[in-house]
Structure formats: structure tokens, C-alpha cells
Amino acid sequence: MLDPKLLRTEPEKIAAQLARRGFIFDLPRFQAMDAQRKQLQTETEQLQSERNNGSKRIGAAKAKGEDVTPILADMDRIKAQLADNEGKLAVLQGLLDDFLARLPNIPDASVPDGRDENDNVELRRWGTPRPSEGAKDHADLGEALGLMDFAAAAKLTGARFTVLRGGLARMHRALTQFMLDVHTREHGYEELYVPYMVNGASLYGTGQLPKFAEDLFNLVNPNPGLNFADVGLLLQAERHFGLDGSNTLKIKLNQEKDRYLIPTAEVPVTNLLRDEILAPENLPKKWVAHTPCFRSEAGSAGRDTRGMIRQHQFEKVELVQATLPEDSRRAHEELTGHAEKILQLLGLPYRVVVLCAGDLGAGSQKTYDLEVWLPSQNRYREISSCSNFGDFQARRMLARYRHPQTKKPELLHTLNGSGLAVGRTLVGIIENYQQADGSIAIPDALRAYLPGLEKIG
RNA sequence: GGAGAGGUGGCAGAGUGGUCUAUUGCGGCGGUCUUGAAAACCGCUGACGGGAAACCGUCCGGGGGUUCGAAUCCCUCCCUCUCCGCCA
Numbered sequence: 001m002l003d004p005k006l007l008r009t010e011p012e013k014i015a016a017q018l019a020r021r022g023f024i025f026d027l028p029r030f031q032a033m034d035a036q037r038k039q040l041q042t043e044t045e046q047l048q049s050e051r052n053n054g055s056k057r058i059g060a061a062k063a064k065g066e067d068v069t070p071i072l073a074d075m076d077r078i079k080a081q082l083a084d085n086e087g088k089l090a091v092l093q094g095l096l097d098d099f100l101a102r103l104p105n106i107p108d109a110s111v112p113d114g115r116d117e118n119d120n121v122e123l124r125r126w127g128t129p130r131p132s133e134g135a136k137d138h139a140d141l142g143e144a145l146g147l148m149d150f151a152a153a154a155k156l157t158g159a160r161f162t163v164l165r166g167g168l169a170r171m172h173r174a175l176t177q178f179m180l181d182v183h184t185r186e187h188g189y190e191e192l193y194v195p196y197m198v199n200g201a202s203l204y205g206t207g208q209l210p211k212f213a214e215d216l217f218n219l220v221n222p223n224p225g226l227n228f229a230d231v232g233l234l235l236q237a238e239r240h241f242g243l244d245g246s247n248t249l250k251i252k253l254n255q256e257k258d259r260y261l262i263p264t265a266e267v268p269v270t271n272l273l274r275d276e277i278l279a280p281e282n283l284p285k286k287w288v289a290h291t292p293c294f295r296s297e298a299g300s301a302g303r304d305t306r307g308m309i310r311q312h313q314f315e316k317v318e319l320v321q322a323t324l325p326e327d328s329r330r331a332h333e334e335l336t337g338h339a340e341k342i343l344q345l346l347g348l349p350y351r352v353v354v355l356c357a358g359d360l361g362a363g364s365q366k367t368y369d370l371e372v373w374l375p376s377q378n379r380y381r382e383i384s385s386c387s388n389f390g391d392f393q394a395r396r397m398l399a400r401y402r403h404p405q406t407k408k409p410e411l412l413h414t415l416n417g418s419g420l421a422v423g424r425t426l427v428g429i430i431e432n433y434q435q436a437d438g439s440i441a442i443p444d445a446l447r448a449y450l451p452g453l454e455k456i457g
Numbered sequence: 458g459g460a461g462a463g464g465u466g467g468c469a470g471a472g473u474g475g476u477c478u479a480u481u482g483c484g485g486c487g488g489u490c491u492u493g494a495a496a497a498c499c500g501c502u503g504a505c506g507g508g509a510a511a512c513c514g515u516c517c518g519g520g521g522g523u524u525c526g527a528a529u530c531c532c533u534c535c536c537u538c539u540c541c542g543c544c545a
Contacts, residue, residue: 042507042508045506045513055525059476068525398505
């Protein structure tokens with residue numbers, strides 16, 4: 001979420017910055033809603049003040065044994081008007097909150113202009129890409145070895161799932177252990193074990209809700225207790241403003257009841273900070289967690305339908321940091337380096353690109369993608385995405401620290417990055433370490449994790 | 458899943474319809490004293506929203522209700538703890 005104060009004081013400037021990412025900020029609508037909100041709020045608070053004073057007068061009069069009926073008549077009028085105002089304000093505030101919750105973050109000044117992934121800027125390369133001539137695809141190699149089985153997974157579940165067997169299943173596990181060890185031992189992260197299901201409030205905090213609900217697997221509660229007050233609010237919203245409040249309502253209900261499978265460990269890990277006020281000496285927080293990730297990925301049908309690149313379920317080792325505002329840019333570079341280190345240790349050629357404004361994720365102010373070389377595709381493919389969210393997530397979560405000088409709570413900055421996506425790392429190893437006979441060599445860094453295994457296949 | 462007890466500021470913990478404008482303690486900050494520190498004593502110290510400010514409003518797990526007035530009474534949901542059941 002963006003700072004509402006900034007939206008009021010410099011709306012044109014913010015609209016221009018959001019336009020860089022191709023987002024059209026509906027300035028007239030925002031200003032109309034906010035002006036109406038301000039008027040309603042002022043009136044409502046005035047009435048509340050009158051009611052509070054009236055009640056005190058009644059208390060005082062009764063204590064003295066005086067007649068209170070004239071005051072009570074006055075209170076009837078205030079009460080009726082207050083109820084009307086409060087109802088309208090609640091509806092309008094709900095619509096305004098929803099509007100604000102759907103605004104993306106402002107791109108960092110250092111983010112290049114551009115519309116889509118074609119305008120991303122390559123920053124550096126590491127390693128020597130293996131030529132594509134004669135290189136087989138990871139799915140072909142895995143299936144030929146009998147260790148990667150998409151048909152079996154389709155029988156069990158459906159498309160976009162994988163069964164791994166034997167050496168590949170073992171290497172997949174070894175990769176996870178290896179990554180966790182490097183990040184905890186060399187990079188100073190604390191390892192976490194977290195829930196793989198979260199509630200709507202957590203998904204709101206990191207920004208997946210309300211805008212990206214269709215990408216999530218929602219475990220619908222079998223007994224969704226309908227909140228009739230919220231239903232009434234929806235109907236009022238539609239009547240008063242001629243707008244569709246159904247999404248707002250859905251989120252409100254979901255926050256009460258629903259559970260979702262996590263799309264990334266970012267959600268449970270970052271939300272540890274939700275509603276917390278940290279002591280500055282406990283910063284930065286550096287957490288690493290290995291979790292499965294579940295993505296429904298609606299709208300991506302037709303892309304990477306073959307192989308393990310795009311799955312509904314995959315494993316990831318995720319790095320998360322929370323820092324002081326002034327430290328987040330440096331931490332972003334550092335965190336990206338931690339993810340790069342894994343690729344280097346595994347001997348996988350990669351490049352680093354900075355995403356252009358138009359390709360940036362909604363909550364991110366700056367993102368570096370790490371792309372691993374895949375010889376079968378003769379190109380680099382995303383294997384990690386490292387983002388600095390600034391205070392965008394922190395404002396949604398109320399994740400704060402106490403400022404040493406002012407003693408007031410201030411918003412933290414949050415960052416995260418894959419370190420790395422395990423499935424895609426396995427793909428990278430299969431393709432880059434493939435031998436002429438169809439077997440897969442073992443990267444030196446993994447040998448300690450795969451005792452007794454000389455090669456796969 | 459069943460029964461019972463609970464949920465109050467950073468933490469602990471009072472408050473059962475009207476100066477609650479939430480007692481008190483711990484912690485934190487400032488001061489006195491001291492060569493310095495500790496102790497002692499004094500003072501300050503919750504969050505959110507609106508406002509240039511004065512100030513106003515909201516918040517006692519969430520939501521709804523009763524009332525002129527709710528931390529307090531009622532309904533409902535969530536969570537925690539204890540015991541029982543079940544289970545890896």
C-alpha cells in the first residue's frame with residue numbers, strides 16, 4: 001500500500017510514477033472519494049463528540065437527581081443522524097480501502113523504463129554457457145532415465161505436476177539441504193519452519209490479496225458462516241455508489257474463514273512481522289525457509305506446458321529480510337548476491353537482469369531476476385526473483401520498528417528472493433550437466449550431500 | 458471432537474453500566490544525587506485516523522446487539538490455556 005498522505009499531497013507525481021509501470025491511477029475517482037470521506041468523517045466525529053458530551057451531562061444530572069428528559073430528546077436526534085453517517089462512512093471507507101489496496105508500488109528511481117520483459121536490462125553474466133548443439137531437454141533426459149514421470153503425476157492429480165524417482169528425487173532433496181546450509185552457515189540467515197496454509201490476512205499483508213486471488217489455491221471452508229452485516233454493507237455499497245463491492249466483501253469473508261495454500265514462503269515468513277513493533281537493535285531480520293509453493297497460475301496456460309519449468313507445486317528455499325528504511329537498498333544487493341552464490345557453487349551459468357518498470361511485480365519497488373542458462377532452450381530462464389518492497393508490505397501488515405530518536409513506530413522495509421527455486425535448479429543441473437550417454441554428472445558442491453552417487457543414470 | 462477457564466497498552470496484571478480521560482507494577486526515556494555506575498527518589502512514557510495547529514475521534518481478541526452511555530450486559534465467531542477423547 002502507498003502512503004495515503006502522499007496520495008493526497010502529491011497525487012499527480014504519484015500518478016506519473018505509476019504510469020511508468022503502465023498503471024493508470026484513477027485520480028478523479030480517488031479525489032472524489034477522499035473528499036467525500038473527509039466530509040463524512042468530520043461530520044461523524046462532530047456527532048460522536050456531541051453524543052459523548054450528552055452522555056456525560058446525563059450522568060452528571062442523574063447524580064444530582066435532576067430531570068434528564070430534555071437532554072434525552074436531543075440525544076434521539078443525534079443518535080439517528082450518527083447512525084446514518086456512520087453507515088455511509090463505513091461503506092465509503094471500505095471502497096476507499098479496497099481502491100488503495102489495489103494500487104501497485106512506486107518503482108525505484110533506478111528502475112529502467114519499459115513495458116514488458118523485453119525491456120529488462122542485463123547487468124552481468126557469470127559462467128560460460130554450454131552450446132545448445134546436441135543438448136537435450138530436461139524432460140526428455142529425465143523421462144529417458146525413467147526418473148521423471150509426468151504421466152504418473154497426471155494420473156494422480158492432473159497436468160503440471162511431476163513425480164521424481166531415485167537419483168533425481170534424491171538430488172532434489174540434496175539441493176534443498178545444500179541451499180539451506182549455505183544460507184544459514186555462510187550468509188547468516190535463521191532457518192524457519194512455517195505453515196504451508198495461511199489465512200486471508202496474511203495474503204493481504206504481502207500483497208497477493210485482493211488483486212491476485214485467481215493465482216491461489218483456496219481451501220474453502222466447508223461451513224462458511226455468512227456474515228450478514230457484511231452482506232448488508234455490500235448491498236448498501238452498490239446502492240449508494242453504483243459500484244461493485246463484491247470483491248471487498250469476498251475478501252472480508254475470506255479473512256474470517258478461508259485457508260489458502262501458500263504460493264511462496266514469502267507469505268508466512270514475512271507475515272511474522274505483521275502487527276509487530278520491533279526494537280531497532282533486533283534488525284535486520286534475516287530468515288530462510290524451505291517450503292513447497294502452490295500456484296494455480298491461471299492465464300499462463302500454454303506456456304511451458306512441457307517439463308518441470310511451470311508447475312502447480314514446486315519447492316523453494318526463500319530468503320526474507322526486514323531492515324531499517326535506509327538499509328534496504330544495500331540489503332537488496334546483498335540478498336541477490338546470496339542467491340547468486342548458490343548458482344556459482346553449483347557451477348550453473350547465469351545472468352542478472354533488472355526488471356523494467358512495466359515488468360515489475362505489483363508490490364515491488366525494484367527486482368533483480370537471476371536467470372540460469374538452459375542449453376535446450378538456448379536462452380536464460382528465471383530461477384530466482386529478488387525484490388525490495390520498501391514499506392509497501394510493511395504498511396499493509398503494520399510491520400514496524402521503534403525509531404531510536406523519536407521513539408515512535410516507523411514502517412520497516414521488507415525484501416525477499418528465491419535462493420533458489422529448487423525444481424528449476426534441478427532442471428538447470430540436468431541440462432547443464434548432461435553427458436553424451438544421457439546420464440547426469442553430479443556438481444562438486446553436491447557430492448557431500450549425495451554420498452555413494454557418482455552420476456545419475 | 459467434548460467439558461471448563463480465559464483474551465485489557467512492549468510485558469505482567471487490576472477494572473462487572475456513568476470523572477475509565479483504563480489503577481498499578483516491570484521495562485523504556487529524562488532528571489536529582491554520585492568522581493563514574495548501581496541503588497533510591499522525582500517526572501515522562503500505548504496504537505490508529507483526521508487536522509497547519511489547538512484539538513477531535515476510534516481502539517480493552519473480531520463482528521453484531523441492548524442502552525442516553527459498554528472494557529463491563531447479551532448474541533456470534535476466532536484464538537489461547539487446562540482436562541478428556543482421537544491421532545503421527
